[in-house]
Amino acid sequence: MIKLPGLIDPHVHVREPGATHKEDWDTATQAALAGGFTTILAMPNTTPPIFDEKTLDLGLASAKEKARCDYAQFLGAGPDNASLAAELAPRAAGLKMYLDSTFGELRLDDMSLWMAHFASFPKNLPIVLHSESRTMAAGILFAAIYDRPVHIAHISLKEEVLLIKAAKEKGIKVTCEVAPHHLLLTAPSSVPPASGGETLIPPPFTGGARGGRLEVRPRLATQADVDALWANLDVIDCIATDHAPHTLEEKDSENPPPGFPGLETALPLLLTAVDEGRLRIDDLIEKMHTNPKRIFNLPDQPETWIEVDEDARYEIRSAEQFTKCGWTPFEGWQVKGRVTRVLLRGKEVVKDGKILAKKGFGSNIRE
Ligand code: DOR
Ligand code: ZN
Numbered sequence: 397m398i399k400l401p402g403l404i405d406p407h408v409h410v411r412e413p414g415a416t417h418k419e420d421w422d423t424a425t426q427a428a429l430a431g432g433f434t435t436i437l438a439m440p441n442t443t444p445p446i447f448d449e450k451t452l453d454l455g456l457a458s459a460k461e462k463a464r465c466d467y468a469q470f471l472g473a474g475p476d477n478a479s480l481a482a483e484l485a486p487r488a489a490g491l492k493m494y495l496d497s498t499f500g501e502l503r504l505d506d507m508s509l510w511m512a513h514f515a516s517f518p519k520n521l522p523i524v525l526h527s528e529s530r531t532m533a534a535g536i537l538f539a540a541i542y543d544r545p546v547h548i549a550h551i552s553l554k555e556e557v558l559l560i561k562a563a564k565e566k567g568i569k570v571t572c573e574v575a576p577h578h579l580l581l582t583a584p585s586s587v588p589p590a591s592g593g594e595t596l597i598p599p600p601f602t603g604g605a606r607g608g609r610l611e612v613r614p615r616l617a618t619q620a621d622v623d624a625l626w627a628n629l630d631v632i633d634c635i636a637t638d639h640a641p642h643t644l645e646e647k648d649s650e651n652p653p654p655g656f657p658g659l660e661t662a663l664p665l666l667l668t669a670v671d672e673g674r675l676r677i678d679d680l681i682e683k684m685h686t687n688p689k690r691i692f693n694l695p696d697q698p699e700t701w702i703e704v705d706e707d708a709r710y711e712i713r714s715a716e717q718f719t720k721c722g723w724t725p726f727e728g729w730q731v732k733g734r735v736t737r738v739l740l741r742g743k744e745v746v747k748d749g750k751i752l753a754k755k756g757f758g759s760n761i762r763e
Contacts, residue, residue: 402434414443441500463758608652667733
């Protein structure tokens with residue numbers, strides 16, 4: 397048995413309000429606890445999006461009623477809410493800005509709209525950017541001009557990790573995260589790796605009958621991109637799931653929405669990478685606890701830890717998950733390492749696959 401600190405996932409799409417058939421605060425936080433996460437930060441691209449006092453109150457009311465792990469809620473950057481977002485910042489996880497194609501209505505194309513947010517959002521919290529390739533470079537330039545922290549969500553490309561490395565060397569206040577799926581999956585046309593790991597030989601992921609299960613933003617990249625992420629892990633501050641549940645019916649439809657669930661698969665997949673010698677356990681703790689805690693200014697959780705049976709070998713099965721969405725891109729993967737027990741603020745909240753925390757046990761870490 398090994399003991400790890402309670403994991404923090406700074407990138408979760410809870411789907412409440414507005415799409416509770418995909419997920420809600422109850423199921424998302426059960427999935428989080430089952431996956432070893434004791435704190436999650438919730439994204440604002442809900443329906444309605446969370447961007448003012450009324451919508452923040454609405455989202456936080458559901459969270460207060462239903463959450464079983466600790467949490468905070470991001471505000472979304474819209475075309476005209478910069479001063480309001482700055483006022484609400486103490487109640488928020490941070491500010492999320494969508495600079496590229498995404499799910500929902502929060503995309504901001506005009507750079508003059510970014511300027512107001514960069515000028516006014518408090519500097520003790522990062523602005524989190526959904527940015528890809530050249531918009532990421534633009535976002536880093538904004539961090540330099542306004543001399544403030546930005547956190548780049550879900551990096552996926554070699555060019556991105558290399559530019560972040562160069563920006564950090566210049567002293568620009570940029571941090572970043574990678575999602576397990578961008579470390580472990582490639583776009584279907586990509587050349588396979590020269591040698592697979594012993595246990596991480598996955599069944600082919602074809603994306604379902606119409607290929608819709610492959611849809612995710614940023615898209616899955618090439619093997620060269622994946623190799624560059626692994627080779628530059630020291631540049632990557634956090635591993636965040638970007639848990640983005642959509643139902644299997646939606647994923648297999650004519651118009652599949654982008655996104656993968658990830659809360660329950662991240663830790664077993666990464667423990668398997670540790671077992672294979674591709675990642676050190678200290679790096680896992682740094683990227684899934686220490687760094688997100690520092691970057692997002694999160695409080696200590698006393699008497700909080702997770703216990704893992706590092707020798708347990710099993711197959712990932714969506715039927716065993718707590719998420720409502722009913723599928724995982726990692727179906728059938730052989731992994732090594734299982735969460736057996738979770739303590740949160742002195743209370744046993746997971747034991748042998750059962751969630752013991754009640755609805756409402758989770759607390760808003762910004763309150
Ligand atoms: O794949 C994605 N899913 N990328 C996004 O930017 C949004 C997310 C979602 O909310 O489904
Ligand atoms: Zn996301």
